[in-house]
Amino acid sequence: MGIDFAGAAVGTAFSEVFTAVKTVVKTIRAFGSELKKIESTLRKIEPIIKEWDEYNKRLDRSPEETVPIKNLFVGGKRLVEKCSRIHPLNFCKKYTHSKDLTQFDAAVLREFQIYLPLVNVITGKQTLAEMEDFREEVNEQFKQLVHLVQAKGGPLQSRLRSSVNLAAPEAPDFIVGLEMKASLRELKERLLEEGVSVIVVTAPPGCGKTTLIKKLCHDTDIEGKFKENIMFVPVSKKPNLTDIVQKMIQHKGGFEVPVIETEDEAVQYLQQLLNEIGQTPVLLVLDDVWTEWENVLEKFVFKKIKDYKIVVTSRYEFPRYRPVHRLNPLTHSEALELFRKSVTVDDKSIDAPDDELLDEMVKHCRQLPLVITVVAKSLRGKDYIFWKRKFREWSEGHSLFDSDTDILACLKKSLDYMDGDPWLKERFMDLGSFPEDSKIPATALIDIWVELYKLDFDGVRAMTDLHELVSRNLADLVVTRRDSSDDQESYSGHYAQQHDLLRELAIMECNKGEIGERQRLILELNGNKFPDWWSEQKQQPLGARLVSISTDKTFSTPWPNLELPKAEALVLNFQNDMQSKTYALPEFIEKANQLKTLIVTNYSFFPAELRNFHVIGSNLTRIRLQRVTVPFLGMGNLRLRSLKKISFFMCDISQTSTSNDAKISDAMPNLVELDIDYCNDLVTLPDGICEIKPLKKLSITNCHNFSALPKQIGQSASLEVVRLNCCTSVSQLPESIGNLQELISLNISDCLNLSTLPNQIGQLVNLKRMNVRGCSSLSELPRSIVNLRNLRKVVCDKGKEVMWEPLKSSLYSLNIITSEEEANLDWLRD
Known part of the structure; x- marks a missing residue:
């Protein structure tokens, strides 16, 4: 209901914040629970506000006495409007503003406990009884809200790791052709019409269908109509309806993602989702749909949704859907x-x-x-x-x-x-090892290329080669974290992507020659159907140095034997079955004595338990695991003496060790780099990590339940890089960090609860770079900070540079960089 208190300062401020809350709660899911609580609180105090001016007149109260409550409402309105502009997947902003909303609600309740006695005197016994009931409810809610604030936003954090972004990718600034521009105008007109429709955009491969739709999705008028309800879904040749629906549900935020086992269930959940968000226009883009999926398309069509548009891009025309828009060369x-x-x-x-x-x-x-x-x-x-x-x-x-x-x-x-450099063609062919339409982590490519081609350990040469492929239009580079202030050797936010046609070319090149003589073996298995040569080969060894095996959800047969005596890199891509929820590493890994790099990626929505970990050999130097459940703390029983780098991405890794005597330092004594990203169940590291003497890089990022580095971290004397960015539960750094005399780079950006730095930080005499951007609780620096004589760069938020400016009088080379840049989360599309 509308409320208008013209001429009443408090009433007007209340009306504006109440209207803002009701508007935003209907359109923005990112802060749904917090805004609904605020809406409930405001509804309860609405009767009091209605009589506010009358109360003040009767008591002859000065307008100045109501300034605090008026300012509270004005600030609340600004906060709500600010929240409405935050991307639903900007984790750190969501976390801080979620707390701000909760604190605003608590402040409103607290203020009205002060004013309740005044209202009781004026409104009589009946109102008094009603207000006493309200007081009890207020007290109980206030306690709950305070508890929620103290819990550091737990419910929000539980959703951070697995969020998915289906927002339209960025479009190129430059497009050529009257045909393309005319297509943009025509499609735009169709999308701005009301009603439900399916539009098929068809053209031969390489004509720019996807580019056209990206450009369309970022049109000002289209964004103005569909707002947050634009979803861009890459479909690919082997689509999975249940995964697509789960990603759509999570993309919208505010909904618990269900376990979906059948396509019929997926259709029901999809309809519920669209009914929920379909009060405002919805645009769904299904990109790169193959002809085999024609019957599935109709499951996305719900004619009762008010204003729902589906755009399909495909090499093929689908006769049952009209209109068809043909994009010509x-x-x-x-x-x-x-x-x-x-x-x-x-x-x-x-x-x-x-x-x-x-x-x-x-x-x-x-x-x-x-x-x-x-x-x-x-x-x-x-x-x-x-x-x-x-x-x-x-x-x-x-x-x-x-x-x-x-x-x-x-x-x-x-x-x-390739300009006389045959290695570029080799790198191009390697990209075919990853599934169609996937974003390939640059860190995975680095792990493969460093070992296959004997490149430098940190991957600088590998990234140079990737950029060269991009410059030749043989791949696209997606950068999701543009924070150049971090150390220059961090590529965790870089992803490569190939056009389908280029991927086909890469695989075509890889498949030349006899199976046993190929340098690359790329296998895509459907169900339990293995190629004839696999069974015919029997025990005959294969000569491939890079092996990639992709399986779908129906794969269940135990792995047949495969002899890979020359394999140096193995890429396993899989989708786990919802019944078993496990994935077994093939036994033949144990006999692949030359294997140096293992990349295991689960492309399903939920993590899968990784079994048969015992088959991993002692010669492995690099392991990268994505979206699997694996007992990192229980790996002490393994013997990975050659392992130099291990990476966990979106994994569940905090299972306890089965042996009290097994230490991580015994399992991987030569580890140089440990990278843990978006592993939300990680709370702490085992002390044994500090006993790994060669460890140079420790990266724990976006792990929102990780609370502290080990107290013995100072024993890791070789550490040169420590990254803790976006670990929102970290409240302090251990004092022993001052013993890290080799430390060059310290990134603690977006550690929201970090309020102080240890005084021992001044002992880091070789520290050159610090990133404290987003450390909103950090309000002062220890005096010892002036001892960082080699400090060259500090990155902080605007307004926080005043803490660092005084250091310039003694640290002449110090460069203070202020930053407000927010992360781009398009990588979550996969």
Whole structure:
């Protein structure tokens, strides 16, 4: 109901905050529980507010006496409006503002306990009895709210690790072609119409369907209509309806994600979700739908939803759905424009070696944007002779594209010469080891490439090669954490992604030659169907150095034997079955004596228990585990003496050890880097970690229940990098941290409850970089901070630089950087 108290300062302030709360609670799910509690509180005090002016007149109270409560409401309105602008997956902002909302509610209750006696005197016995009942309820709610604040936002934290973001990816600033621009206008008009509709956007591969829809989703008018209800779902060749629905539920926030075992259940949950959010317009994009999924599309259509649009991108037309929007290739002049732009270096115009040759090049690319950009970038900076020779090579065979195979053939020829560096082609082919449409963690690529190609341990050369692939349009780079203030060797926020056609090309190149002689073995298993050669090979060994095996949810057969005497990297991609919820490592790993890198990734929504961990050999140097349950604290029974790096991402790892004598330091005595990210069940590290003498990098990030480093951390004398960013429960650093004489970089950003730094921090004489951005509770620095004579860079929030400015008088090289940048969480799409 609407409330209007014109001319009454307190009443007006109350009305505005009440209206803001009711509006936001209907449209924003991120703070649903906190806002609903505030709404309930405001409804209970509404009768008091209605009589507020009358009370003041009767008692002849000064307006100044009501200023505190008025200011409280004004501040509450600002807070609610601020919350409405926060991305639902910005964890740290959600955490701090969730606490602020809770404290605002508590403050309102506390203030009205003060004013209740006044109201009781005026309103008589009946009101007195009602207010006494309200007082008891207020007291009880106030206690609960205070307890909630003290609990540090526990319910919110329980959702942080597994959040999923289906927001539309960023679109390129530059698009070429009247066709593309006309398509944008036409599709925009259709989406702005009311009602339910399914629009199919179809075109050959490489024509820019996905680019078009990304651009459309970021159109101002489209964002204005659909707001937070735009969901962009990559479908791929092997879609899973239950996983897609679970991701949609979690993306919206405020809903508990159910366990869904059948497609029928998924459809029911999807309908409930759309009914819940369908009071406002909804836009669902299903990107890259294959023809096999035509029957599943109808399960997304619910005609009773008021204003619900579905956009499907596909290489195929679906006859039962209309309208169909066909995206055509570029015109010749548009293709020339794109070619010239793609072959240009550093925005400097180029002189084509020959207009006729340039025309022929563009014709050969058949006006397909993907092919044009790949071919053009392979010619950057080359002379006329090189262009002529490459064109002659490319022109052999098919001159026009009659099929996807012809397109792949043309793209393949652009790979054959990589500026004399054959390793770039090798890196490109390695990308095919990961599933279609997945975002490939750069850290996983580093783990593979460092061992396969004997690169530097920290991955700098590997990242240089990845950037080179991106510059040639052979992959895309998605950066989800742009905090350049962290040490330069942190790539946890970098992801590579390939166009489907380029992935097909990579796999096509990998599959050349006899099975036993291939350098890469990429297997995608459907159910329990193994390729014939696997059973025919019997005990014959394979020569592959990189092996990738992907299984779907129906896989259940015990692993057949596979001899991999030359394998140095093994990538296992799987989806766990909801019945077993486990995944067994293949027994043949135990005999792969040359294996150096193991990457295990669960692409299902919920973690799976990892079994057969005993098969991991002592020669492994790098292990990366994602979305699995594995007893890190119980790994002391293993003997991983060669292991240098182990990474856990979105894992459950805090199972207790089964042996009191087993120490992590005994299991992995040569560990150099430990990386734990989004492992929300981690509370503390075993003391044995501090006994691993070679340990140089300790990274524990986004672990919201992690409370403290071991007190003995000072024993880790080799530590050079410590990252604790976004560990919101950490309240202090151990005093022994001052013993880390080799420490160069300390990142404690977004440690919201960290209120002090130990005085011993001044002993870190080699410390060069500190990141304290988002440490909102940190209000003063210890005096010893002036002893950090090598400190070169400090990153902090705007307004906090005043704490650090005085240091410049003694630390002449200190550079203080203020930051307000928020994280981009698009990586959670997968």
